[in-house]
Amino acid sequence: MKFITPLFFALFSFLSPLIGKVDFNREVRPLLASKCYACHGPDEEGRKAKLRLDIREDALKNDVIVPGEIEDSEFHYRIHSDDPDEIMPPPQSHATLTKQEKELLDQWIKDGAEYAKHWAFVPPSSPKVPTGRKSWNRTPIDAFISDNHAKHDLEPSPEADKYSLIRRLYLDLVGLPPTPEQADAFVFDNRPDAYEKLVDQLLRSSHYGEKWGREWLDLARYADSNGYEKDRPRTIWPYRDWVIRALNADMPYDQFTIEQLAGDMLPNATDDQKIATGFHRNTQLNEEGGIDPLEFRFYAAVDRVATTGMVWMGLTTGCAQCHTHKYDPITHDEYFGLMSLLDNVEEPDLFLYTDEQIKVKADLEKQIANKIVDLQKNDTIFEQEFVKWHKSEQAKATPWKTLRPTAMKSNLPKLEVMEDGSIYSSGDVTKRDVFDLNFTSDQPITALRLEALTDDRLPGYGPGRCYYEGRKGTFFLSEVEVKTANGIKVPLSKPIASGGNGAEKVIDQDGSSGWSSAIGQANHLILPLTKPLPANQSLSISLLFERHFVASLGRFRLSATSSEKQPKAAKIGVEAEHILSLREQASTADLSQLRSIYLEKVFLEKPSPAIPGAIQKNTQWIWTAKGNRPQETLYFSKQFDLKNVPETGEIFFTCDDKVEFFLNGNPIGSTDLWSKPVTTSVKKHFHKGINYLTAIASNNGGPAGLIAQLTLHSKKGKNQYITTDASWKHLSQLPNPQSKDWHTQSLPDAMPAIVVGKYKDGPWGTLNLPQEKSAKKPNPITQLRNRMPRPNHTLVMLERPKDNPRPTQLRHRGEYTSPKHEVPSGIPEIFELQDRKEPTNRLEFAKWVVSTDNPIGDRVVVNRAWRSFFGYGLIRTSGDFGTQAPAPDHPELLDWLAMELRKQGMSLKKLHRLIVTSSTYRQDSKASPSLLEKDPQNRLLARGPRFRLSGELIRDHMLQASGKLSGKMFGPGVYPPQPLTVLAHAFGNKSWNASKGEDRYRRSIYTFIKRTAPFAGFMTFDGTSGENCLAKRDRSNTPLQALTLLNDEMYLELARSAGEKVHQTKDDPIHALFRRFLTRPPKQSETDALRAYYEQQIQRLEKGEIKPSEITATPKATPELAGKILLARAIMNLDEAITKP
């Protein structure tokens, strides 16, 4: 242990006198690092005067430092100089050295200017356990601590009383208070190992994983929403549940780490191991329109490097993102070397079927198959109908032949040809993807067909690769271009599609328009050639996908036909069309399949009879122009001729924003919101000849449109429709505002209306139509299919295939827009690899971070646990063990614990057990004035830890103490009550539907975390929104916390519950409530004060100065019940109620 010199034991530089040899690690390096390295450190770019002080050989050059000789050392003169041009550090750096610091540096030079490797990079070795205070020591921890007490003339505090002990243990190990019964059982348990028994019992509790899981989620920056502007919800709670389960199972920390960093790469990786990789999928996702997705992918990669550094290497790598680290020995290149190890990933969703779901699914599939057979057999007319259909469709079917590409090129995505001739796209995507595909067809071509296909590997099953902003799995084909080998454009005529919108726009030369169809289902687009292409000609097809988000196809197939008939987009699907096109060649199996398809898609889906009043094709949204319109009022008019007065009629209309309708000048209805369409019957006011339907429509800004359909039913049962379309006229000002004449005359100055959208078009979508009940019977196959279980899904990492690695480039100044050279993967040189190979991928890296080759890793783990129990780590900066971090308070203890962790098989439960069974932990936390003065922050641990609980634990504590806590574990996030105003400042969805039933009272780890509007009850108590890896929470003490505990309805509800619980018993409410919330029995003075308060409140309640029913929020309110609730509320607000004793 080279680095632990005797002086190293003196823990505080302010306490240690300047005697003996100066310690480089403890005293000199922090000084050089903070005052000199910015200009004379590892960063070449920032280096001044070509002088480097962080490496001894360099510092000794040119007599800058002459070991042992301050008089000969330029360094000495420079730090003592009076000349502002000479003095170092220069005055403008504001890094001025104090007198003592200068003397220290002089002394160091006199001593020989020895350098030492930073302690954190030297692997821990088992330090000798000191004797310490033998009578007090229970564990080696105590030996280290008491040895140190002796050095500082301190004595340990006596053991805490048993009520405090059990409360402390419960809160630390399971994050809940003990019930009074549990507390009493322990207090009166006189067995010598009662304490240890309790510890073991708590370590076995399933609440253990919930308590410690929450702390891990801080590091994992876990949240249930994507962050940034839209902050839409995401599904990654299976990862959260994995953490809880892994901790409860005491999964060894090395395995726990490897599965989270690289579980997907383990041989035969299980679903659980894949779920674990959600750790690094907790990065934020920007879904704002128009972003560059690769830019924000890069920011996520940056976050992953920083988080990995914090969590496993105790190292802050952040600085090296922009330049070589000024203080720590990480270069700019090495930073990107680390990124390269982590960044060779795809980021898919993993679909998860439970065992139950798998069974249900298999069952249903069987049922469907049987049903198909049964229905065919049992329906007398089926075969007859099928034969008829088959004959007629066969004649129409087009034979298609799959085109297999001879060459493929894209801007970025990797394209590969699958067995079925389809093309699968993987790797990175952009918001303007271009695929160039070459083909040769051995037959002439009259038309091309592009199938958009689904695939389990695609977001939302595809067909597209959209993963943000648009719906997952959507695509948008902007343009298709076909060229011959010699570059001549092959003209296409009107494209048609089996589904979706905008097929004809893929050849309109406008990149902003195009074809898109539903997600999760296959569709196809037919591109007829204006003139057939002869056989054996090479051709290239170029597909452009351009949108303000990623929208290229993830799986698709191209086919061609030589058929001279104009092909149709077969709605029944390409499979059925293929069988039909085989005609006589179709096998029995083919025909059997065709029967099944026909049965399900045609026979059972007989078109329903036309519904009177159903919306007509030519009923369209009209206005004066498309797009956003200012505030304006318009006067619309439509004249129509009636040969006979109709029997009845009804009108359906609405307008964005509001409208009033008139028939021949008679008001017939109005609406003030486009989403409130009006349907009303119109019987009167018609006459033979010319009639006028008029409307006063206005828009307040934004999109504008008017839609209406007047349906007239004749006596013979025939329908006539008057629909909004381009034949309507409009005026923006009336010729005579006073007169109503415009309702009943043709308007010569009126302009024709502009069609601004078809019915169902965005932004309006489907409106509530006047509908009669459909006569169609439900399709039994569809009904079965609808019962198919929907799998859960979660975000995971997937290593990219070997033939498509993602290169990592150094980014100048860390900026995405400044890529420089490619950087090989690797870990920073400061970590010694002992002839071992550099890790080459994520899995090897994960194994390295938890190997003994990483000198810091184990220290980070034990330090984190220590902080959790004692409030401060043995190293104060929890994430940072770098050169600027202060030396540990108890360096040998830190190392001893790190070694012990390894010895105990990396078991966190054993580590926790070791700590809580120590005498150090069991001390009374009373802080005497002299202790407070000597050691205000309790660094020396001559007393027990005492500090406020986290926001989550405060809520959990109150839930448990009030008897409301639900024991339900796992599953999607839940919504405890909070005022809706918390979400008022969020973007988009501002709802927070408070959970009902037991979900309202679940442990806080299950609370849904919305990053841009995190749960207020936690945030007020220094909670986290999951935006950054958080190694250390604050513990502030603010008026807003007081307001929350006093006035938040959530806590009032729990006070009511506690009050009611106690009210149902004959117990003394003061004693009973006190024990529920504070564990220990009250002292007499406390009982007196509480009783006085209780009686004071009862009096006021009885007098009606405050109302029992308002406090109890129930009709069965009595002053006594209300008084007990007020009492509970008061006790819940005590400092002790939210503090670990």
Add this chain to the structure above:
Amino acid sequence: MITHPLLHRTRRHFFQDCGIGVGKIALASLLANETFGATGTPNFMRFPVKAKRVIYLFMGGAPSQLELFDNKPKLQEIEGKPIPPSVIKGQRYAFIQPDAAVLGPRFPFAKHGQSGAEFSDRLPYLSKIADDLTIVKSMHTDHSNHAPAQLFMTTGSGIPGRASMGSWLSYGIGSEANDLPGFVVMRSGGNLSGGSAMWGSGFLPSEHQGVPFREGAEPILHVANPKGIDRTAQRQTLDLLNKLNRGSHGKMGDPEINARIEAYEMAYRMQARAPELIDFDKESQETLDLYGVKKGRSNFASNCLLARRLAERGTRFIQLYHSGWDAHSDVEGNVKNQAKAVDQASAALVQDLKRLGMLEDTLVVWGGEFGRTPMVEASAALNRSGGRDHHPQAFTMWMAGGGTKPGITVGKTDELGFHVTEDPVHVHDLQATILKLMGIDHTQLSFRFQGLDFRLTGVEPHHPVAKLLG
């Protein structure tokens, strides 16, 4: 928020010396970090304090500078033609292609005041106080999407999770308000892209985060007593809590217990103060008319008046977000509507502060997260026409009071309004300027997190804009 009384007193002393006013809110973290130099003043307080508080009117969505402040007749001339390729080389856009056609300004401009500052006819009220404003036409930013750009403007970084400007000030110089939050956020208009990260405290202690004010009778979360509990019951409860907590302190000796007692008392005072704060009854009709406030209606105008009332009561940083400027379609209609919503109250705030003698030491800042393109945005798929896309290369902001130089315009853009040609002001420069006006050297106000010394203005060299300072 509350720390050891000894530290407390010392701190008051520091800030009286610095001239920033008594910082009631604690700076324990600063003291612990040894940010204070040998002289006893925080070493970042290096400049004379001109502004004691900031009212920041954030125009979310990015207003079109070309329809409001930056008059470009050339655009009219070449409307419909693409921008020369030399100008657009290498530029990235959110929605449009860089070679989209030019769109001329939608409104006429005129010169106003002695300064001759130019405004379009959509800003009749601001035009009248032209000589009180300091206009910067040469703003530019690093981000071209709303959320990152808004975060960049408010926190100095495009990634959520950094400390916001208001929290830096709360952390650095505390607040003068005894019974109200030191950093308050209000909202009007449409959706806000940057979200709560814009007033978050990031790595700073979380008591410095902005407190979002809520509409209605309870501006601060839980500031009203629950139903059934009157002020007497609350007082009696507090008396009980104080008694028992004091006993607990006697037993345990933990100074945090005293801090908790003080926090509860401050909460109680806040409960009394909040209703008075939001009650406009004592404001004259003339004042209400000046702002255009209609009683019972919560909007940008009422937020401006509330901001003035908070400023009077010592709140350090008041940020008003008004969103709705994102004119991807119909920039003409957009500017008409939004200008109507903010012009009068923005001008009224400056006038009101001036007549109350508060403009001298109150800095008002007005602007969005970036500008809008000289090119038109139109898209069939998105049903857009007549809009302008995001334009980070150049945009306009203005300031007033707080030590800025009134009646000047800083910076110029080229004849297309595309690039800055004179006195470019980067977002970090603006932030450095705001800090300087408050007496703070932006290079010195830092916080160590994840091993880095974080600053509002990042690591690259940026500077306060000397021309802006009075």
